Amino acid sequence: MTAKVVTLAVTGASGAPYFIQLLRSLLESQVKVNLLLSSAAKIVIKTELDIVLPDSEANYKAFFLEYFLGSDAQNEDSQSLLNVYSKDEWTSPVASGSNPSSAMIVCPCSMGTLSAIALGASNNLIERAADVMLKERRQLILLTREMPFSSIHLENMLKLSHMGVTIMPASPGFYQQPQSVSDLVNFVVARILDHLDINQSLIPRWGNN
Numbered sequence: 689m690t691a692k693v694v695t696l697a698v699t700g701a702s703g704a705p706y707f708i709q710l711l712r713s714l715l716e717s718q719v720k721v722n723l724l725l726s727s728a729a730k731i732v733i734k735t736e737l738d739i740v741l742p743d744s745e746a747n748y749k750a751f752f753l754e755y756f757l758g759s760d761a762q763n764e765d766s767q768s769l770l771n772v773y774s775k776d777e778w779t780s781p782v783a784s785g786s787n788p789s790s791a792m793i794v795c796p797c798s799m800g801t802l803s804a805i806a807l808g809a810s811n812n813l814i815e816r817a818a819d820v821m822l823k824e825r826r827q828l829i830l831l832t833r834e835m836p837f838s839s840i841h842l843e844n845m846l847k848l849s850h851m852g853v854t855i856m857p858a859s860p861g862f863y864q865q866p867q868s869v870s871d872l873v874n875f876v877v878a879r880i881l882d883h884l885d886i887n888q889s890l891i892p893r894w895g896n897n
């Protein structure tokens with residue numbers, strides 16, 4: 689069976705902790721990740737987390753592998769787990785329907801990127817990769833975040849939902865009585881992993897207590 693490859697796009701909506709926990713979970717599950725970050729995403733990550741990204745995107749792969757896997761980062765297996773592509777890297781696998789990922793998640797998804805995907809703009813690699821998933825009818829998940837939503841946002845989400853896209857608003861439930869921000873983040877990431885069909889033990893399942 690072909691290994692699962694997930695494209696994880698990060699855009700400039702609030703919610704960098706969701707991205708960090710999702711990438712950690714994917715790498716720990718040995719899922720191959722194609723990582724794409726928008727310019728605004730880098731600003732939000734810096735604003736919301738005590739993470740200082742390298743100046744050059746060329747160093748992102750080494751940085752994230754070291755951040756999540758520590759001394760295992762140099763292993764050949766670890767090195768093959770993650771690829772990071774810049775916004776105009778049109779020669780990357782995610783840019784073509786001939787080499788699509790098993791699934792793509794935009795986490796978090798800004799209203800700007802939501803709109804571009806709904807229009808089929810394909811003006812940067814994130815928008816193009818999402819467009820590829822749509823045309824190839826592959827799994828696409830958008831972790832949308834804004835408050836409140838305008839009619840434009842809602843119409844864009846409805847349009848994409850009708851096309852088979854899973855719209856997951858970043859809205860954790862409270863019925864597990866979360867004790868920390870981490871519990872809230874894990875609630876959302878667990879639901880994403882469930883949809884990606886990746887085993888997770890971040891939160892207990894309802895009804896299994």
Ligand SMILES: Cc1cc2nc3c(=O)[nH]c(=O)nc-3n(C[C@H](O)[C@H](O)[C@H](O)COP(=O)(O)O)c2cc1C
Pocket residue numbers: 698699700701702726727728729731732735797798799800801802833834835
């Ligand atoms: C700290 C911060 C938080 C933001 N939060 C949101 C948000 O929750 N939702 C949203 O749609 N845009 C948010 N924005 C605005 C987007 O980053 C902006 O519209 C940007 O153009 C999105 O570009 P991108 O989709 O290429 O990442 C935020 C910006 C900053 C700096």
